Amino acid sequence: MNTLLIKGCHILTMVEKERPWVGDILIADGRIAKLAPVIEASASTVLPAKDMVAMPGLVNAHNHASMSLLRAFSDDLKLMDWLDKKMLPAEARMTPEDVYWGTMLGIAEMIASGTTAFADMYVHMDAVAEAVRDSGIRASLTRGLIFLQDDGGRRMTEALDLIDKWSGAADGRITTMLGPHAPYTCPPQPLKEVVDLARSRRIPLHIHLAETREEVEKIREKYDQTPTEYLQELGTFHENHVLLAHAVHLSLEDIGRLRGMRGGVAHNPVSNLKLGCGIAPVAELLAQGVTVGLGTDGAGSATTLDMFAEIKAASWMQKLHYGDPTVLPAEQVLRMATIESARLLGIDHEVGTLATGKRADLILLDLKKPHLAPLHDLHSLVAYSATGADVDTTIVNGEVLMRDRKLQTISWEDVYRQATERAKRLVAGL
Numbered sequence: 001m002n003t004l005l006i007k008g009c010h011i012l013t014m015v016e017k018e019r020p021w022v023g024d025i026l027i028a029d030g031r032i033a034k035l036a037p038v039i040e041a042s043a044s045t046v047l048p049a050k051d052m053v054a055m056p057g058l059v060n061a062h063n064h065a066s067m068s069l070l071r072a073f074s075d076d077l078k079l080m081d082w083l084d085k086k087m088l089p090a091e092a093r094m095t096p097e098d099v100y101w102g103t104m105l106g107i108a109e110m111i112a113s114g115t116t117a118f119a120d121m122y123v124h125m126d127a128v129a130e131a132v133r134d135s136g137i138r139a140s141l142t143r144g145l146i147f148l149q150d151d152g153g154r155r156m157t158e159a160l161d162l163i164d165k166w167s168g169a170a171d172g173r174i175t176t177m178l179g180p181h182a183p184y185t186c187p188p189q190p191l192k193e194v195v196d197l198a199r200s201r202r203i204p205l206h207i208h209l210a211e212t213r214e215e216v217e218k219i220r221e222k223y224d225q226t227p228t229e230y231l232q233e234l235g236t237f238h239e240n241h242v243l244l245a246h247a248v249h250l251s252l253e254d255i256g257r258l259r260g261m262r263g264g265v266a267h268n269p270v271s272n273l274k275l276g277c278g279i280a281p282v283a284e285l286l287a288q289g290v291t292v293g294l295g296t297d298g299a300g301s302a303t304t305l306d307m308f309a310e311i312k313a314a315s316w317m318q319k320l321h322y323g324d325p326t327v328l329p330a331e332q333v334l335r336m337a338t339i340e341s342a343r344l345l346g347i348d349h350e351v352g353t354l355a356t357g358k359r360a361d362l363i364l365l366d367l368k369k370p371h372l373a374p375l376h377d378l379h380s381l382v383a384y385s386a387t388g389a390d391v392d393t394t395i396v397n398g399e400v401l402m403r404d405r406k407l408q409t410i411s412w413e414d415v416y417r418q419a420t421e422r423a424k425r426l427v428a429g430l
């Protein structure tokens with residue numbers, strides 16, 4: 001049996017209210033076999049981890065990984081222009097091979113910055129699934145469904161094929177969802193069909209919601225409803241597990257509509273900041289018991305897939321919004337990036353905290369750096385001072401995907417060459 005023993009690290013289990021402590025972690029058969037102050041066991045590999053902190057891998061609850069190919073291609077535009085005039089035309093040129101290498105670029109960045117699982121919505125999802133399989137990361141995959149022109153059911157067929165072919169694949173690292181893109185790209189009839197199908201087949205849903213003021217106005221003009229009301233009236237929240245991306249523009253009634261929902265909200269603060277969308281009412285959602293996790297959105301908007309940037313932005317935006325520095329404290333925002341995001345992906349029974357029997361999805365951060373010394377409060381240090389570049393080791397399902405900042409399962413040279421060459425072709429003339 002393959003065993004891995006991590007020795008002498010600070011441990012942040014992210015189990016609620018548990019204080020950090022120093023100890024060893026034994027991993028066997030892809031799972032956490034034991035956590036204790038001292039473990040006297042022999043293991044096939046021993047990782048000395050003094051001055052490091054072990055914590056659950058970060059879970060990116062909303063992404064379009066292959067959009068990394070479009071990073072820094074068209075910034076400083078309004079969301080609707082950015083999407084219609086730049087992103088969608090470039091994406092229309094993407095082949096499955098482009099998406100494979102674009103996703104690999106995104107995954108390389110995620111592993112290198114401590115993300116061990118992500119929720120993705122995109123096209124050519126077989127290629128995304130292959131990249132997930134080959135790299136060793138964990139993901140919940142969704143074929144994004146835009147119903148603005150009739151395509152004879154092609155997109156829907158692709159969405160269902162993805163689910164049939166890949167659910168539970170790659171040692172269970174891959175799960176799937178159904179992904180109607182957004183209220184403004186999904187008219188009532190096709191949206192209701194997807195929502196009903198999701199309920200009858202017990203497939204989770206992943207959808208963008210109320211990202212911009214323009215969206216709210218559009219839905220008001222068309223249906224005389226808020227985007228959240230529009231989803232609710234079509235039965236979206238009835239029994240379904242729903243992963244809502246953004247949820248920036250919610251009325252008080254809308255927040256009430258989400259109370260008791262299964263699933264919750266993926267908050268993407270950096271994307272919201274940069275696209276000038278607004279500040280999601282995170283503290284109010286939490287007060288109503290809605291699960292809130294963190295995501296980056298695609299690198300086309302977020303500019304990086306570094307979840308440590310989202311952790312800081314999430315906490316600091318709420319403090320600014322409410323004029324109150326006690327809102328979203330360090331420990332809570334770290335839980336949002338780990339166990340709460342895992343809940344949104346429906347994998348919280350397997351990952352998201354460090355506990356015996358759970359899958360070994362964890363990261364080691366190197367604390368011996370000028371910006372991470374001295375150590376007073378570990379939650380604060382990790383949430384507010386650390387960056388993705390401080391991650392030394394990334395482990396998923398017990399497999400070491402990065403060690404000493406070197407990617408172990410991905411050839412960075414290949415990814416770099418493929419991604420840079422393909423990206424040029426995709427944006428030519430746009």
Ligand SMILES: N[C@@H](CCSC[C@H]1O[C@@H](n2cnc3c(=O)[nH]cnc32)[C@H](O)[C@@H]1O)C(=O)O
Pocket residue numbers: 064083087088091121122123143144145146155181182208211271297298301
């Ligand atoms: N374009 C696909 C379906 C959508 S996949 C998911 C889509 O979400 C888009 N996307 C990325 N970021 C955002 C965002 O912030 N808001 C809305 N859509 C986004 C992304 O460009 C991608 O096209 C088709 O025609 O079949």
Ligand SMILES: [Zn+2]
Pocket residue numbers: 062063064208245297298
């Ligand atoms: Zn998105």
